[in-house]
């Protein structure tokens with residue numbers, strides 16, 4: 001049994017991770033500043049043996065006894081991280097320093113959540129871990145992209161100079177129950193719009209692609225990566241099933257089912273044209289691959305939003 005700190009534990013991925021770790025028998029300390037996360041996400045875990053929660057912002061140092069640290073604390077939806085780019089950068093720098101210092105003091109292992117955004121608007125397809133990416137350092141996404149790139153560098157530097165055990169997960173688009181209604185990301189936007197009978201807002205011509213991973217698959221990947229011994233380099237976690245945004249809209253219209261119309265809105269600047277993970281590394285070292293197909297995952301997510309309304 002390990003004592004595990006989940007930073008960003010009240011967020012979408014964090015809350016599912018807390019649940020999974022408790023099932024595994026770990027003690028979980030969930031910390032969050034509740035800025036983009038919500039304590040409602042972990043309400044059902046309150047009172048469970050081994051579960052603790054604490055309001056804490058990782059921009060402040062923290063001193064507690066832990067064996068393992070998952071750092072998922074950062075706004076992750078473009079709509080949110082672009083609202084306060086300075087805060088986003090602080091989370092991926094000062095916040096990461098603080099947790100790495102904690103890991104160093106306690107001899108704990110730290111898994112840093114990175115992102116497919118480190119590949120920017122990729123010129124190589126699908127994206128493998130050894131691709132360096134195509135990131136605009138001064139674009140609207142740079143606070144997140146460059147922040148996470150630096151977070152990876154920091155984690156590796158602490159490993160090299162301080163001997164801290166680090167793991168780096170490059171998380172690709174993930175969806176599922178507990179995404180917030182106003183998350184701003186494509187899956188939640190389209191489902192909410194379809195259920196309300198509002199126009200589906202496809203940005204650009206909808207030919208850009210993404211590859212969507214269901215939350216339970218992502219959490220399983222994160223747990224396995226944390227448990228993996230002697231592997232410091234970044235590992236892609238995502239579902240390689242690639243789909244255009246327009247196809248996604250049509251799929252959601254069919255599954256809800258909804259009579260909403262598709263509306264074409266302007267494409268945001270620097271919106272990556274294609275994205276799909278190469279997951280051979282994760283398959284090889286973790287024996288992991290996604291199991292939940294898009295239709296099945298979308299149905300569960302639609303069901304979740306139906307209950308929220």
Ligand code: UDP
Pocket residue numbers: 077078079173184185186187189190201202203204208210245267268271272
């Ligand atoms: N998108 C869209 N309509 C929306 C929200 C997003 O067409 O209401 C598009 C967006 O332009 C991008 C893709 O869907 O091409 C995925 O966007 P999201 O914000 O979910 O994540 P990203 O992968 O861009 O970080």
